[in-house]
Amino acid sequence: MEEEANKVVSERKKSCVNCGAELKYKPGTTQITCEYCGHEETIVQHQDGLQELDLIPYLDEMGSQSHSEEIMMLHCKNCGANQHIEENYKSLHCVYCTMPLIIEDAYKEDWILPGAVLPFQFDQKKSHQIFSKWVKGLWFAPNNLKKAALDPQKTKGLYLPYWTFDAQLYASYTGQRxxxxxxxxxxxxxxxxxxxxxxxxxxxxxxxPTRGNVNGFVDDTLIKASHQRKNAIPQKISNWNLNALEAFNTSFLSGFVTEKYTIPLKDGHLSSTKEAEKIAITWAKRDIGGDTQRVNSVDMSLSEETFKHILLPVYISAYQYNGKKYNFFVNGQTGSISGNRPYSFWKIFFFVLFIIMIILVLVMLSK
Known part of the structure; x- marks a missing residue:
């Protein structure tokens, strides 16, 4: 295991054989490429596929170093995010609140290695095109909003940390059909x-009255692994297809920011257990049958529990309009977008006035 961890560390940065520049991941492919001379290399995937880790040894703090490594972290004092940014990243700003990050404040910290990654499927330029289309479709937006200034240096591709949990579920229940x-x-x-x-x-x-037992496999319960005090990732864009997960390879991270988990594995497991209880109730209702169901009690147990630390892609950026900053988020796999935006007071005013006039006309005609 120690040799494997050292191998991963050594693979973090790869240099171009032609010009020496760092090779970066090319979204939507299995290639890393040099943005200066165009040289490309194929990312070699592990033959073992996605690796699940036994949960209990990690919760008992035994063997937790067998699949971990040390990385350089930068902590944002404004919003609290913990980010891993390569030394040569052009713009050292927090991906969430855009506050400057001081490279001298970097520190080393252990983390459980990711077991899988969902690679970005398109680049920063495409995320800006999605933003432009989104802006044009906004209701009650100011007419000149399409001229909003996007700062490319403040548009970051970010890998978000999540926990996933698998388990065999068994539950006995009492209820009513x-x-x-x-x-x-x-x-x-x-x-x-x-x-x-x-x-x-x-x-x-x-x-x-009814009672019974249900059992089955609970696969990939997805639990958020980081806190965002400001500019939290909207639920609207959290619709990743986990079937497209790739075995973890650091080459997929090159050129992007990686956020370290701040929700410990133990807390993530507690959240996943609550989700499993909801699943058990759903299964119990299905087992009860009838037109409607009541579940009075559920006695649930989980076995053969495993977990993965996975990384999921999102673009985060901000745009300026009338001197005010607005944030938006784009799912790096599906392209779905969500963000805050300005409203035109006069458009809303005249729309409301128009509705009132229609109502008055209808009232007059009804007389």
Whole structure:
């Protein structure tokens, strides 16, 4: 294991055989390339595939160094993010809040090596095109918003840390099965000034006590592994396809920022256990059947638990409009975008005024 960790460290940076410049990952490919002379090399993938680690030894703090390494970290004092940035990265600014990072403040820290990475599928230029299209489709946006200034140096490709957990789940449950039936209920109503008695169908539920057992494999429960006090990654863009994960290779990280996990494995496991309980309840309801279900109690156990530390891609940037900064985020795999934006007061004002005028006209015509 120690030899493997040392091998990973030595592979972090690769130099171009032609000009000596650093080779960087080319999004959407399995190539690393030199941006100066165009030389390309293929990323050699491990034959073992994605590696799952046994959970219990790590939670017991045994063997936790067998799959770890030391990396240089920079801590943002403004927003708290911990980022690994290569020494030759052009712009030392925090990817979240854009505050300057001081290279002299860098420190070394151990981390559990990632077991998989989801490589970026497009480059920074494409992320700017997605931004431009997004801006043009915004409702109530100022007319000149499309002239918003994007600073390329503050658009960063960031690998976000996540934990994934696998386990065999077994649970026994007690609950109730609900089956719908309908009854005729009489009621009175007015028809042409006369009281008329009629009936309507109302739904009722017949509840039956039930109990049972469910079991199955819980695969890749995804748990966020870092805190963002400011500019948190929106849930809207967190829709990665984990089937496209690649076995971890440091070449995929070259040219990008990597955030270190700040949520410990132990806390991530607690969150995944809560997610497993939700899964157990869903399975129990499916097992109960009927039209509706109640789950009164669940006694769940997990076995054969494994985990991975994985890295997922997102572009983070900011744009200036009327002297104010707005942030946006682009999923580095799917291209989905989310961000904050300005609104045009006058567009909203005239739209509301237009709606009021329509309502007034309809009221006048109804008279």
């Amino acid at each position: 609900g089956d719908y039936y309908y009854v005729s209920v009489p009621y009175t109503t007015k028809v042409n000034g006369k009281t008329v008695q009629r009936t309507r169908q109302e739904r009722r539920t017949r509840w039956t």
